[in-house]
Amino acid sequence: MKIPIFKFKNCIFTFEFFNYPDYLMTKKKEIESYRLGKVQVIITETDDPNRYHVDCNDGEFHSDFTVRKYEYEHYKRHMNQKITLAYKKQYKENEE
Secondary structure, three states, X not given: OOEEEEEEOXXXXXXXXXXXXXXXXXXXXXXEEEEEOOEEEEEEXXXXXXXXXXXXXXXXXXXXXXXXXXXXXXXXXXXXXXXXXXXXXXXXXXXX
C-alpha cells in the first residue's frame, strides 16, 4: 500500500509498509549514507547519470524517490527537511 505524501520539485514521496526494495538487489554505487533522527537515508547512483536514488527507511516505513544531481547538491537541506516532515506526518497519521 503506497500513500502519496508530498511533492519535492518533480518527485512524489510515497510511503509503504517496509519491504526490501528491489533496487537494492542490483547494487549501485553508494554516494552517501546518513541518519535524520530515526530515518536512515541512503543516496545511490541510478542508470541516468544526472539523477540519484534516495532511499529512506526507519524500520517501519519506507520511502524512495529520485532527484536530479543539481537538486541534491544545491537543495539537500530542503530535501532533508521535507523527508523529516513527511515522516513526522506519517507517524501522526498512524497514531490517529
